[in-house]
Every structure is written in structure tokens, then in C-alpha cells.
Amino acid sequence: MQSEPPMKSTRNACSAIFVIVLVLGGWTSARAQGEITLLAVGPMRAPTAKIVANFEAKTGQKVKVTYGNGAETRRMVAKGQGLDVSLIIAPFPGAIASGTIFPSSATLVASILTAVGVPKGRPKPDISTPAAVKKALLAAKSIGYEDPDFTVAGQGPWEALNKLGIADQVATKSQVELGPGAQGISPAATNNAVKTSKRLENGDIDIGLLMLSDMLPEKDKYDVVGVLPRTICAPVPVVGFVSTHASDPAAATALLQYLASPEAEVIWKEAGYEPRR
Secondary structure (H helix, E strand, C coil): CCCCCHHHHHHHHHHHHHHHHHHHHHHHHHHHHCCEEEEEEHHHHHHHHHHHHHHHHHHCCCEEEEEECHHHHHHHHHCCCCCCEEEEECCCHHHHHCCCECHHHCEEEEEECEEEEEECCCCCCCCCCHHHHHHHHHHCCCEEEECCCCCHHHHHHHHHHHHCCCCCCCHHHEEEECCCCHHHCCHHHCHHHCCHHHHHHHCCCCEEEEEHHHHHHHCCCEEEEEECCCCCCCCEEEEEEEECCCCCHHHHHHHHHHHCCHHHHHHHHHCCEEECC
């Protein structure tokens, strides 16, 4: 039998390899396109990861999660990021106005709670009523919370101080943890780079106002008194939206619904968040 010319044989081999590459490349691309992309809030990483893992196990659908801090996620959505599902912390008028998310898809996933902490072994103040909280804060020699202009964790404490009408009275004894680049100041260049949780642990402040979800993992380092009354510090909603550019709207909607499901509620609550009501 006459053998095939070497050049033709080489061309056939190359063609076969090219076809294989195309097939494998197409399969890989389809697999990547089949992923649901999720924008989530950094401080909620641990419970989010658990819920996403459960969703993947139940559905076989892969989810790729991108995390950012609370203020950053709002900006990302407002600037038109294209992830399939976004979890953002209220308020978010810029995100709604951007046209990159369906307002009708808004789904409350969980809410952030602001709690009171004291150094280990110190007497726990009464915080059962707004009047009791006001008395405790005025009696404290020093209090700590995060910068409300640059961190979500600072929104609750600032709301409480203003609703109680004592923001100015406690200003001189407040240790405010600055966010990155707050007011043009580098936190590293000031004493305000010290975390509020660290001040509590060291006993440098009498009362700390932080997100409950941040306090629970460190409750062996200081004592958690409880959550501030809703009348002076409303839970801050974390709301999910489906993108107008979602590659698979049905899959994105399924993920968002699962993030607010009864199974997810248990995980949110254990992590120190208020589940949807």
C-alpha cells in the first residue's frame, strides 16, 4: 500500500489537534459561562461562603464570588459592574439609578445589627431602652465605633448617637476608627488606625459599638452586652439584585432566592445577622 506523503500526514495531524483544541476550548468556555457570578459584602464572607456551598451542592451549579467592603460594593454596582447577582447594603440610590440591576428583583437577604460590647469582666450596662442606652453612653469615660462616613459598621452607632441627641456630647470621648483615606487622612498616621475591637480587648474604651457579626467571633476577647434597640438603631438591610446583564437570569434568580431561603436564614442568624422577616 502506498504510504501517505509526510506533508499531508502532518497536515492531517495538525487538523486533528486543532479540532480537539476547539472542542476542549468550547467546553471550557461553556463551563465558565455556566458559572453564576456573585458580588458579596466582605464582612459577610463566612456565612456567604457556607450558603453558596450549600447552593452548589443542591443544584450542581457553580458560583464565583467576588467580595468588597460595604461602601465599595455600592460603588461597583453604581459604576456598572456586570456580575449576575449583587448583594449591597442600604442606602443604594446610585446602584438603582445605574440601570445595571433590576429594581423589581430586590430581595432582602439579611440585616446588619449594631451591638454593644465592654471589656472582659467589666459590668454590663443596661441597654434595654433608649433611655438606658443614653445613660450608659453618657456615663462611659470613653466609647469607640467606626467612621460612619467610610464604613458600614459606623452607620448604626452614628444613627443611635444622633437619635439619642448626644453626638456632640460624647464627641470628645469618642475613639473613632477611621476608614481607608477617611477625610484625606491616612489612618496609619493617626491613633485612629487602632481597631475598635482591639480597644475593647485592651480595655482602652468603656463601651464599643460594633456590628454583632464582627463581635461574635471575638466574644472570648470581650463581652457582648446585646443589640441596640431598634428605635434608635434600625437594622441595616442587605439587599440582593439580579443584573440586567446576567448571562442566565433564571439561574441568577435561583441563587438570589436561595440566599434568602429558610436554610440560609439559619446561617445568617448564627453569624450575627437578622434574617429576613
